[in-house]
Amino acid sequence: MPQNQSKRMLAFALSGIVLAVLPFIVGSTLGNSWVRTLDFALLYIMLALGLNIVVGFAGLLDLGYIAFYAVGAYTFALLNSPHLSIFMPWWFILPLGAILAAFFGIMLGTPVLRLRGDYLAIVTLGFGEIIRIFMNNLNAPVNITNGPQGINMIKPIEVAGFSLGKPVELFGTTYNSVYIYYYLFLLLAVLTVIICHRLQHSRIGRAWVALREDDVAANAMGLNIRNIKLLAFAMGATFGGVAGGLFASFQGFVSPESFGLMESIMVLAMVVLGGMGNISGVILGAVLLTVTPELLRDIIGPLQMKAFGRMIVDPENARMLMFGLALIVVMLVRPEGLWPSKRRKAEFHDALDDGIPAADSQAADGLKG
Amino acid sequence: MADALLKIEGIHKRFGGLHALNDVGLTINRGEIYGLIGPNGAGKTTLFNVLTGLYQPDEGKFTFNGQDLFRQKPHVVVKAGIARTFQNIRLFGEMTALENVMVGRHVRTKAGALGAILRDRATMAEEKAIRDRARELLNYVGIGNVANERARNLSYGHQRRLEIARALATDPTLLALDEPAAGMNPRETEDLQALMEKVRSSGVTLLLIEHDVKLMMTLCDRIAVLDYGKKIAEGVPQEVKSNPRVIEAYLGAAHA
Numbered sequence: 001m002p003q004n005q006s007k008r009m010l011a012f013a014l015s016g017i018v019l020a021v022l023p024f025i026v027g028s029t030l031g032n033s034w035v036r037t038l039d040f041a042l043l044y045i046m047l048a049l050g051l052n053i054v055v056g057f058a059g060l061l062d063l064g065y066i067a068f069y070a071v072g073a074y075t076f077a078l079l080n081s082p083h084l085s086i087f088m089p090w091w092f093i094l095p096l097g098a099i100l101a102a103f104f105g106i107m108l109g110t111p112v113l114r115l116r117g118d119y120l121a122i123v124t125l126g127f128g129e130i131i132r133i134f135m136n137n138l139n140a141p142v143n144i145t146n147g148p149q150g151i152n153m154i155k156p157i158e159v160a161g162f163s164l165g166k167p168v169e170l171f172g173t174t175y176n177s178v179y180i181y182y183y184l185f186l187l188l189a190v191l192t193v194i195i196c197h198r199l200q201h202s203r204i205g206r207a208w209v210a211l212r213e214d215d216v217a218a219n220a221m222g223l224n225i226r227n228i229k230l231l232a233f234a235m236g237a238t239f240g241g242v243a244g245g246l247f248a249s250f251q252g253f254v255s256p257e258s259f260g261l262m263e264s265i266m267v268l269a270m271v272v273l274g275g276m277g278n279i280s281g282v283i284l285g286a287v288l289l290t291v292t293p294e295l296l297r298d299i300i301g302p303l304q305m306k307a308f309g310r311m312i313v314d315p316e317n318a319r320m321l322m323f324g325l326a327l328i329v330v331m332l333v334r335p336e337g338l339w340p341s342k343r344r345k346a347e348f349h350d351a352l353d354d355g356i357p358a359a360d361s362q363a364a365d366g367l368k369g
Numbered sequence: 370m371a372d373a374l375l376k377i378e379g380i381h382k383r384f385g386g387l388h389a390l391n392d393v394g395l396t397i398n399r400g401e402i403y404g405l406i407g408p409n410g411a412g413k414t415t416l417f418n419v420l421t422g423l424y425q426p427d428e429g430k431f432t433f434n435g436q437d438l439f440r441q442k443p444h445v446v447v448k449a450g451i452a453r454t455f456q457n458i459r460l461f462g463e464m465t466a467l468e469n470v471m472v473g474r475h476v477r478t479k480a481g482a483l484g485a486i487l488r489d490r491a492t493m494a495e496e497k498a499i500r501d502r503a504r505e506l507l508n509y510v511g512i513g514n515v516a517n518e519r520a521r522n523l524s525y526g527h528q529r530r531l532e533i534a535r536a537l538a539t540d541p542t543l544l545a546l547d548e549p550a551a552g553m554n555p556r557e558t559e560d561l562q563a564l565m566e567k568v569r570s571s572g573v574t575l576l577l578i579e580h581d582v583k584l585m586m587t588l589c590d591r592i593a594v595l596d597y598g599k600k601i602a603e604g605v606p607q608e609v610k611s612n613p614r615v616i617e618a619y620l621g622a623a624h625a
């Protein structure tokens with residue numbers, strides 16, 4: 001036991017060191033834009049872990065998750081930019097965005113309580129679009145969101161009078177703000193991981209899994225399905241809201257374009273590709289799906305120039321094409337995701353020699369699945 | 370004077386044109402084993418679903434332990450003290466046996482999301498209590514050795530027992546078992562009978578649907594017979610057995 005524990009401590013210490021120096025290694029070898037990509041990877045880890053609560057833990061397919069990201073981002077943007085000339089401290093509006101997002105989570109959750117599967121997916125998708133369309137159109141008659149132009153000059157996060165948006169000088173070298181944000185995002189991503197892990201291994205986490213496995217049985221065992229579903233929606237949305245606020249302060253600019261259906265699908269793809277329900281898997285999915293497109297961007301253009309002396313396929317199209325192909329291949333080869341939870345893996349692999357009667361035999365209990 | 374625990378009166382349940390429960394009334398006394406028999410399709414499971422809140426009855430009265438449970442939600446019914454198993458086993462297949470029983474403790478515990486995140490002392494103590502109680506119940510029903518197996522991998526007999534353990538985890542006053550011996554061999558049925566006696570002597574009242582007539586005759590204090598959604602007989606096993614309407618219902622069903 002102590003040996004096991006010291007091994008774990010060692011692993012933690014090592015990953016801690018790697019994560020701490022990562023931006024400097026990446027920055028000095030690949031440039032600042034890659035540090036920025038790292039920042040986004042951390043942001044997407046938070047988003048994907050939030051969605052994982054809803055989709056992975058509780059089994060509720062949510063295609064409108066990006067709406068909560070939008071709520072967090074716009075809350076931050078509206079309350080800390082020249083657009084409405086309101087400048088509130090970040091430590092107030094970041095949690096406010098999270099609470100508002102949770103509120104929207106419950107607003108979405110309440111009408112869809114009785115829906116499952118495809119129907120749930122369609123309604124949540126609609127919800128995501130509604131929020132985006134609101135952001136797009138709330139510029140008249142009273143200009144609230146500034147419409148499609150979005151809101152810019154959002155103030156960066158400030159700690160003790162020190163703005164994270166400004167470059168810092170350290171030992172004679174100037175470091176871009178992407179470095180400082182890296183540590184802030186890392187801190188919050190780690191916090192998200194801890195919270196998700198603790199939720200998973202708790203009374204609440206068990207209730208979510210029970211709900212996912214068989215909602216009728218869960219209900220008959222005394223679980224209040226309504227509360228458990230709403231809690232999943234609200235908790236998931238909270239993380240989306242925080243990530244959105246961070247995004248707004250990091251970018252300094254938000255517009256409805258960042259919150260389209262494609263983004264929702266991207267975050268869902270991170271969860272599914274990595275391994276629904278498994279925290280490590282979801283982290284892997286988020287990192288891969290953030291980094292790979294950037295990698296392809298760096299590779300495809302120059303490669304074509306080298307091979308053919310000119311651009312044959314538009315690099316942007318080629319990038320998305322390859323990315324899509326890669327996703328399809330992964331899902332064909334490993335439908336349970338790259339790093340599934342043990343539970344999920346088993347679901348995919350012995351669905352055939354099932355000991356438990358599935359939906360078709362539920363007739364005898366008179367209850368539809 | 371018998372002490373009534375559950376009382377239903379004039380319960381009706383219709384599915385479209387089908388009158389699945391037609392004016393059903395019965396009283397279950399505290400501490401007894403009450404049997405429910407009847408041909409297939411008679412409405413026994415439907416009655417269970419009504420009693421556990423999974424179906425909303427169309428009319429009638431339903432009181433339990435002094436509480437009105439007419440058209441209450443399933444989780445309210447469980448909280449009031451009625452737990453059940455399913456004719457077609459409905460375990461949480463990918464969870465371990467232990468986790469299944471731990472889910473059963475949900476209704477008697479209260480740690481929320483905040484407690485889960487902060488892992489404060491009360492939450493941790495409660496979590497430990499949930500785990501300990503779940504282990505105890507697995508041992509109680511005799512499957513402590515498979516605590517960490519996933520439910521779907523358990524043998525059929527073990528799954529049936531696990532469902533009972535999960536139901537017991539809700540601290541029920543009334544335990545309702547829907548065909549618990551279905552698909553069991555005589556040996557397993559005997560063990561199950563012993564388990565049910567044990568549960569009863571621990572102070573839990575039992576409501577039992579079963580086709581095994583011999584088992585019902587030896588086990589039950591009183592039996593009600595349903596046929597086409599109607600209660601056609603009720604009484605101690607000997608009475609019911611010699612009731613001409615019951616014989617006819619069974620013979621009729623056998624001929625159909």
Ligand SMILES: Nc1ncnc2c1ncn2[C@@H]1O[C@H](COP(=O)(O)OP(=O)(O)O)[C@@H](O)[C@H]1O
Binds near residue numbers: 365367389409410414
């Ligand atoms: N959800 C339902 N919808 C329609 N008909 C149902 C439903 N549940 C049960 N029934 C019907 O009610 C009748 C009684 O069924 P059930 O209670 O399962 O019988 P038993 O358990 O006594 O074999 C059957 O005819 C069955 O088809």
Ligand SMILES: [Mg+2]
Binds near residue numbers: 364365413414415456
């Ligand atoms: Mg039945």
